[in-house]
Amino acid sequence: MIFNTEELLAQLQDALERDEFDSAIHLIEVLRGPDQAMLFAELDDDEQVELLPKLDLSDSADILEDLDNPETAKLAASLPVETIARIVDEMEPDKAADLLGDLTDQQTQAVLARLDDADEVRPLLIHPDESAGGLMTSEFLALRPLMTAQEAIEALRNWDPDSEEIYYLFVADEKKQLCGVVNLRQLILASDNTLIENLMDGDVISVNTGADQEECARTMAHYDLSAIPVVDEDGLIMGVITHDDIVDVLEEEATEDVYRLSNISNSELDPDSSIKEQLKGRLPWLYLNTLTALFGAWVISNYEQVIAQAAVLALFQSVVAGQGGNTASQNIAMAVRTLATERVSTKTQRRIIIRQIFMGLILGIAVGAVVALGVYLWRGNIYLSFVLGLALVANLSLGSMVGILVPLGLEKIGIDPALASSVLVTAATDSMGFFIFLSLAAHFLKQIQ
């Protein structure tokens, strides 16, 4: 960002500590909305509670719009209901609905009762946060097909939204049925008496209120749209999703992928989340992984006598298991991101699977040969080197194969490949790695000892 947050934060906290609220408010007010929120988020909880009610209502609204959801709700809940209502009135309806959704039912009802424009927010409350209905704003202007360009501009003039930006103007008939889209530039360039129905593009891309937020974001990204209308089952226009929402959604989905691949099930966690929240999102996956690790230990236990006679095997079993796992992780990462960002046809899937099996074989030979050579130089036992090299070729090939088959298979049966691939595949590469290496070694036990 353009300013030095650390410095500004120090000044702000200093002012708050000395109860110099005017200068504190001034420090915030000169910033742009998103910067206000960023600075505000750095304050301690009690400083936030102290400062917020003293700020301008529209600044408070900007700040609450930009803060993270759980933070916003906690902060808002600490304010008097009347104050919340005044701030919510200034917020964009979709953000207002998000905030109200995070409050208790009682608080929500109390705030709604005090709002100036409760009717704008109320319909948004019924949709889940992660659906098109939860993302959309009810603040849109729908033109009529039989308006003239001049009438449309007049309507635009009389409309006073909380957000300054307009991307497209949607056209709906008297039943509110979506029937077209006009971009602002076309409207300006048209002569005064042109009918909207002659200006509009009747081929409008829309999403349903129940559509998942990722589907909305992907559709907008695919068609390069800066806004998309949301319709109900009857095609009636209910709201509009704008481009700033899709950036948030895509970031959320990317974080979810990274987290799930790293065995965290709650994508809202960050390193600063409460211990309790982190335990809930992390411990079950650690337990699951521990279970598969103990299965790996059981595989090894079948070769305990072999290891007792050649303890050197204990050095290298993890190398075989681990490199199979690393190869598989590479495949999972590529499969997960590819499935997330594009469509993969059946034909392409077949080609990919064959390519990745071949890839695993090549990687296995490349890694196996080098390790075999290195370990021969270190331990001087050609049989050990041979067994290790061969086990690596086999486990990297198998790792590469399950690393592509598992995510593609999970996607096919409707499970998010990011969620389960990593634990399933690691279980496979670990136990297979131990089994292949130790069972091979058992055959050459005399020579390895």
Place this chain on the structure above:
Amino acid sequence: MIFNTEELLAQLQDALERDEFDSAIHLIEVLRGPDQAMLFAELDDDEQVELLPKLDLSDSADILEDLDNPETAKLAASLPVETIARIVDEMEPDKAADLLGDLTDQQTQAVLARLDDADEVRPLLIHPDESAGGLMTSEFLALRPLMTAQEAIEALRNWDPDSEEIYYLFVADEKKQLCGVVNLRQLILASDNTLIENLMDGDVISVNTGADQEECARTMAHYDLSAIPVVDEDGLIMGVITHDDIVDVLEEEATEDVYRLSNISNSELDPDSSIKEQLKGRLPWLYLNTLTALFGAWVISNYEQVIAQAAVLALFQSVVAGQGGNTASQNIAMAVRTLATERVSTKTQRRIIIRQIFMGLILGIAVGAVVALGVYLWRGNIYLSFVLGLALVANLSLGSMVGILVPLGLEKIGIDPALASSVLVTAATDSMGFFIFLSLAAHFLKQIQ
């Protein structure tokens, strides 16, 4: 998407096979631009080369704009220079520059010489693809401060860009110095004689031509901008980046994070990339990981005699190492995504580090206790259970600590935490895990045997 790609693709390939080009062209033409590209991308290479020159120039341009870069260049290179030039003329200048940048120098010069509007594309060729200059389009309209609203609308009327959408109108003085921004709605609502300088907002957020694409995307996302002007060192306006570009950039950066965390260094790889490209992006990381795994083997080799006397230790050493690694991966994932999407103040960093160390201790106790109990029930040796449990507590605590310290530290010294964290941290959790478990076990060797 709205149509069934598999079915449409089958029809299209069928038509091409029977040389029924008219019906093939019709199948494509009825689709929207991005859908045309998606379907076209599914064709085999020779089918693409055959079909592209037969399509309408503007359809070809749409398709080339939406295909992946390497594909586009390969395809374009197969066409006659004159055909490429005609198609490039129809493309948006930023996409045209991307395409020309991927051709050989000779081809690029030949195409440039034949373009109708080479001057729009030429200046874009000097900027690296991943910079603001490489993302921006030179197709923008800059208003003058002393124009009236009516003159501005007249200017807009006479302007005929390849892209239909306009988000903001930027204002520049006679030296091309950026001095303000007007949104289209304000322009419409203004009375005819209002001067642009009275309409415009003088507080314009811009980026420099050399700014990294991620910085541009983050700035636009932070301020919810649908377009941002790009200026040179003297503040002269050089181009505009639009919202569709930032979605691509954020997706690219997210893929880069996932790939780097999974040890793939080239974020353009996908499961369908050529064996050669995949080897280049994957094998060096596998070798690096193998090296750290062999270091782990060396750590174990110091306890070879201990294992020879108690082979049961070989079963559980990997459980300790692996669960430390999993805990650390969770921390790395949270740290990488948090650093990628928001600013973390020094104060917050300190709090996070303390929290994660504490977190590791709790996770260690939770996992250690369960594994100790389970292994006691399985093997019936209380000393083994005790050593294993204690080693897990220690390694999960250490894993959690390095899992937060390493990414934060890398970020501080300007290295992408996603790139190196995973290999460094795994090396640590593996060798520490082996060392802690085996050295503890060595103390209780008699009781474990």
